[in-house]
Amino acid sequence: MSDRTPAENTAAREAILARIREALRVPAPPPHLSGHAAAAAPEPNGRPGLMILPAEAGRPWLPDGGDTPAESLRILADNLAKLRAVFFQVPDLAAAADCLFAQARERDWQRVAWHDHPLVAGILAGIPCSTLRIDAPDEAFDKRSLEACDAGITACECLVAQTGSILVASDSCGGRALSILPHCHVVIATVDQVVPVLADALALIRDRHTANLPSMFSFITGPSRTGDIERILVLGAHGPKELIVILVG
Amino acid sequence: MIARNPIPHPTHAPPGAHEPATAKQQFLADAAEHIRDTGHRAFVRKALGGYYKSRDTQQARYRDWEQARDAASLAKWSAVNRLDELLPRFVAAFEANGGRVHWARDAAEARAIILGLLEQANAKAVIKSKCMTSEEIHLNAALEAAGYGVVESDLGEFIQQLRGEPPYHFVFPCMHVRRDEISDLFGKHLGTPPTDSPEELTMIARRHMRRLYVEADVGITGANFLVAETGQISITENEGNARLTVALPRLHIAISGIEKVVERLDDLAVLLPMLATAGAGQPMTCYNTLYSGPRRAGERDGPEEMHLVLLDNSRTALLADAEQRDALHCIRCGACLNVCPIFKNVGGFTYGTTYQGPIGSVITPHLRGVANWNHLSGASSLCGACTDACPVRIDIHHHLLHNRRNAARTAPSRLEKLGHRLFVFVASRPWLFAAGGWLFRKSLPLAKALKPPLLSAWLATRDLPPAPRESFRAAWQRRRR
Numbered sequence: 089m090s091d092r093t094p095a096e097n098t099a100a101r102e103a104i105l106a107r108i109r110e111a112l113r114v115p116a117p118p119p120h121l122s123g124h125a126a127a128a129a130p131e132p133n134g135r136p137g138l139m140i141l142p143a144e145a146g147r148p149w150l151p152d153g154g155d156t157p158a159e160s161l162r163i164l165a166d167n168l169a170k171l172r173a174v175f176f177q178v179p180d181l182a183a184a185a186d187c188l189f190a191q192a193r194e195r196d197w198q199r200v201a202w203h204d205h206p207l208v209a210g211i212l213a214g215i216p217c218s219t220l221r222i223d224a225p226d227e228a229f230d231k232r233s234l235e236a237c238d239a240g241i242t243a244c245e246c247l248v249a250q251t252g253s254i255l256v257a258s259d260s261c262g263g264r265a266l267s268i269l270p271h272c273h274v275v276i277a278t279v280d281q282v283v284p285v286l287a288d289a290l291a292l293i294r295d296r297h298t299a300n301l302p303s304m305f306s307f308i309t310g311p312s313r314t315g316d317i318e319r320i321l322v323l324g325a326h327g328p329k330e331l332i333v334i335l336v337g
Numbered sequence: 338m339i340a341r342n343p344i345p346h347p348t349h350a351p352p353g354a355h356e357p358a359t360a361k362q363q364f365l366a367d368a369a370e371h372i373r374d375t376g377h378r379a380f381v382r383k384a385l386g387g388y389y390k391s392r393d394t395q396q397a398r399y400r401d402w403e404q405a406r407d408a409a410s411l412a413k414w415s416a417v418n419r420l421d422e423l424l425p426r427f428v429a430a431f432e433a434n435g436g437r438v439h440w441a442r443d444a445a446e447a448r449a450i451i452l453g454l455l456e457q458a459n460a461k462a463v464i465k466s467k468c469m470t471s472e473e474i475h476l477n478a479a480l481e482a483a484g485y486g487v488v489e490s491d492l493g494e495f496i497q498q499l500r501g502e503p504p505y506h507f508v509f510p511c512m513h514v515r516r517d518e519i520s521d522l523f524g525k526h527l528g529t530p531p532t533d534s535p536e537e538l539t540m541i542a543r544r545h546m547r548r549l550y551v552e553a554d555v556g557i558t559g560a561n562f563l564v565a566e567t568g569q570i571s572i573t574e575n576e577g578n579a580r581l582t583v584a585l586p587r588l589h590i591a592i593s594g595i596e597k598v599v600e601r602l603d604d605l606a607v608l609l610p611m612l613a614t615a616g617a618g619q620p621m622t623c624y625n626t627l628y629s630g631p632r633r634a635g636e637r638d639g640p641e642e643m644h645l646v647l648l649d650n651s652r653t654a655l656l657a658d659a660e661q662r663d664a665l666h667c668i669r670c671g672a673c674l675n676v677c678p679i680f681k682n683v684g685g686f687t688y689g690t691t692y693q694g695p696i697g698s699v700i701t702p703h704l705r706g707v708a709n710w711n712h713l714s715g716a717s718s719l720c721g722a723c724t725d726a727c728p729v730r731i732d733i734h735h736h737l738l739h740n741r742r743n744a745a746r747t748a749p750s751r752l753e754k755l756g757h758r759l760f761v762f763v764a765s766r767p768w769l770f771a772a773g774g775w776l777f778r779k780s781l782p783l784a785k786a787l788k789p790p791l792l793s794a795w796l797a798t799r800d801l802p803p804a805p806r807e808s809f810r811a812a813w814q815r816r817r818r
Contacts, residue, residue, distance in 0.1 A: 092453060100440035104649045108421045111657035119414040120730055122403040149401035152723040218666055229637045231551050231585055251621040262585035263638040270576050287606035294602050303633050312577040316493035317516055317535040319384040326546060327541055328579020
């Protein structure tokens with residue numbers, strides 16, 4: 089069997105789009121809502137327009153993300169604890185390095201992987217184990233060596249208070265595998281990277297939607313987990329068993 | 338190589354592999370068997386007990402869950418009703434990001450596309466993350482028949498693959514399997530010592546799978562949302578297996594139904610937390626990942642190519658039914674299964690469908706034919722628990738009624754018609770109605786004792802209440818005096 093020709097793909101595309109256009113000729117009834125009216129914006133072609141909730145800005149009905157930076161920070165710390173992530177807040181980079189080294193000694197890490205980022209590179213010198221730089225320019229990416237590492241140390245794009253999530257991107261956080269393959273994921277971030285709600289993080293992604301959009305953005309919410317066996321929670325299904333967040337500032 | 342892996346890859350008996358004409362009989366037979374299995378029912382209820390607790394805890398964190406449902410419902414309503422505009426917009430943005438889109442009218446076309454891509458890439462070993470669309474098109478059987486090694490990486494799906502069974506529940510695939518059965522299964526296939534610890538069992542799968550991620554050359558995933566604004570696909574998972582599936586192999590193939598489009602990236606600010614809360618009682622699922630094409634210049638890892646198969650497979654037939662179009666809002670959270678009294682009693686396999694439970698009963702007649710699948714519309718007490726649980730406000734239990742009505746219109750049952758005519762005749766003649774009631778009250782004890790053919794099946798598992806001494810009308814008259 090060989091790949092389909094572009095003409096075959098176009099034919100399938102046209103057939104499906106024609107079915108969709110035909111199906112949508114009959115308008116659907118408006119959605120059932122809990123009471124308050126939705127505003128329907130009319131569309132030029134006379135079809136039902138996009139319906140939006142009047143009070144959508146800010147979404148005051150989702151879980152709270154805090155109104156002030158201090159409140160957001162408290163909610164973030166609270167959420168990370170509930171997610172069974174390990175959270176440290178330290179005053180400066182030197183303290184962050186001390187904190188990281190203590191984790192390395194406590195867990196007896198033999199080798200950690202990292203990527204070149206001022207926050208990561210700035211605290212790694214002197215760590216009591218060997219290191220693997222994942223983005224060294226003169227070396228090919230080696231997934232087997234990375235798999236053998238005890239921890240992956242990355243920066244992040246931002247932290248979301250509302251959900252306790254950490255946003256990583258493939259271009260600024262060491263690629264796709266560094267934050268998921270090693271058994272422990274350590275995130276080094278600064279306190280000004282905390283945003284209140286998910287929408288803020290998505291706005292940040294949209295702003296980066298330029299010619300060179302990173303190929304992956306991932307919201308990481310706690311260590312990897314599963315409940316597939318009798319719905320009993322187990323941490324560390326396939327991704328990191330431990331998530332350590334060190335927040336500087 | 339995974340292709341030489343000692344694990345046999347049992348071919349799933351696809352749901353509906355039996356003759357369609359017997360789908361209803363199959364349902365009735367399986368349901369009767371499951372209902373008698375009280376141990377199984379108790380086990381499933383216990384497994385769901387934790388879900389109710391954590392779902393309630395998480396829902397309480399929303400400042401207004403009902404308004405959040407409104408917003409989620411509107412986001413999906415707007416997208417589904419503008420699919421003709423948003424789907425091409427998504428595809429243009431996705432291809433601008435470097436991915437390739439393949440359109441599939443039906444399951445056979447989707448399978449052929451994927452087999453073509455694997456051959457072109459000279460692939461041998463395939464690793465998959467959880468993907469219900471691939472179950473829908475029976476992809477694993479097709480890949481295995483073509484000689485590819487396929488491994489399901491999601492723990493629940495992996496267990497089901499080893500068992501040679503399809504998923505029991507489309508979010509919790511092996512929720513019906515006890516830990517000792519899993520221990521035996523791993524012992525048999527992976528040669529591991531027995532254990533009764535869910536944690537140790539999970540670690541066995543973890544250790545086994547790690548090698549396979551590194552060795553596989555193709556990763557196949559589903560997609561939860563297609564973002565028209567940015568051309569990204571969003572994948573939601575807890576275990577990290579999808580992240581690994583899309584990080585290490587050199588080819589990424591995603592399969593998605595055409596209805597998964599949302600207009601704005603910002604819509605995910607509502608949909609991602611609600612999917613997690615409704616589906617598993619979590620604030621957010623552990624990994625929510627947006628992919629836009631293969632590895633970029635300057636990125637060190639990730640696949641060389643990314644392909645997306647967009648699947649119709651009768652979704653446009655459901656789209657054409659304006660009354661039930663909202664069934665396409667479904668984000669596959671599984672909340673309606675978890676609260677459904679029918680699902681909890683008959684179990685997931687009885688449905689014989691890819692999508693089980695209330696939402697499956699609504700959409701399957703559209704996807705696979707009303708004639709053979711309408712019996713699922715009867716698999717409901719119409720209690721509406723599913724509709725209340727749905728985060729995107731699909732009117733599920735009314736759609737089950739709509740399907741019953743449509744079936745009555747297209748293929749009316751003569752017996753039912755006769756019954757209704759008889760009822761109208763009796764009910765419109767008060768003396769006859771009263772006489773009928775008297776006869777019923779007098780003959781009920783006799784019917785209980787004799788167990789005549791039509792009643793015996795009912796009486797085998799149920800008790801009849803004692804007959805009232807007088808009719809409701811008589812009691813009412815007496816009270817008014």
